[in-house]
Every structure is written in C-alpha cells, then in structure tokens.
Amino acid sequence: MIIELDASHKQDLVLLKAISIEVVNEFCKIAIEFIKKGSNKKLYIGASQKLNIPVDKIESLVDSISHLFSECSRFMLNENDFNDTLAPIKLEEDIVNHLRECYFENRKDIRVSLQEFYPNLDHYQSLEWRLDTQIANRSLGQTINPIYMLKLLTKSGADQPSTEHLLQTDPNNLKHLCNELESALNEIRSYENRIIMRNIK
Secondary structure (H helix, E strand, O other): OOOOOOHHHHHHHHHHHHOOHHHHHHHHHHHHHHHHHOOOHHHHHHHHHHHOOOHHHHHHHHHHHHHHHHHHHHOOOOHHHHHHHHHHHOOOHHHHHHHHHHHHHHHHHHHHHHHOOOOOOOEEEEEEEEEEEEOOOOOOOOOOEEEEEEEEEEEOOOOOOOEEEEEEEOHHHHHHHHHHHHHHHHHHOOHHHHHHHHHOO
C-alpha cells in the first residue's frame, strides 16, 4: 500500500533536498515531538535560530513530516511501501533512509499517540448462542417457533472489563443479518473501496 501525499506536503518535503542529514535529523525529532505533544512555537523559534530557516518554513516542513509519519504508522507501511510513498518526490537515498529509520524507530509510539484522537469503541470478544424452539402450545397445536438466543461479549480496551449483550432473533432476521454482513465484507474488499480507504485521512 502506498500513501498518496497531497501537493502541499510534497512541496514541503522537497525542501529536505537542500539541507544536511543533521538538519533532517532535527526536523524528524521535532516532528515526532509534534505528534506526541502537539505544536510548540518555542521549539520552532529555537530551531529557526539554530538552523537559520524562517519559522513558517519549519512549521510547514514539520507538519508534512508529521503527516508522513502519522499516515505510514496508521497503515503500518513496510519498508518497500514507505520507499514507494516517497519515490515521486525523488529525495536522495540518504534522506529516504533516514526518514524510514526514524519512522520505524517511532512507529509504535506514534500509533499510541494517534489512538488518543480516535473514539475508544467496543470490539468483539466472543459470541455464544442457543437455539430455543417452541414446538406447540394450547391454541396452536403444530407450530414451530425457533428463536436464537445470543450472548455477545465486547471490550473497549485490554484493561477494561467485558460488556455482556443479550440478544434474541428469529432465523429470518439472523439470515438477513448474515447476508448484509457478507455483502459489506465483499464491498470493502473491492478494488474501488480499497482506493477510497487508502485516501481517507
């Protein structure tokens, strides 16, 4: 998978061609701090004075490097995909290697930081089911009325207790639900949807 960077981020990252590896290293450190702790104007001003680069240029470049690292971490890009993402910018190999090294060193921490910005939704843990069938009653002698009883366990985090959901449904509704879920899974696997998901920010 390749991350499609927009024109403004590409334009900012091209500036890396004009600076030394040591300065690239400084920008990477600032970008990682930006992802973890947010914007720090004092840090930008200090870097501007140290590197003799205008503050607005530093801010734009840090934003673009942060975006690159965040998107690559979000989709867990491997080495080849990371290289392919930067290929259109045509950076020197040393710079690409340094960016990639910084990305892999900090990927886990970046993902932890990004999780703070996303809602902590419940996720599936286990499902138990039982089929109850009423064969007949006094008013209707030969009816069969099957009902599925479901116990769904979900969790909102590794250290959180499980939440129990008790549900019941008839076979027709359960079959319809299964068909809809299968249809959704097939849709998300489609080529067009993969392109859309890749470009969602």
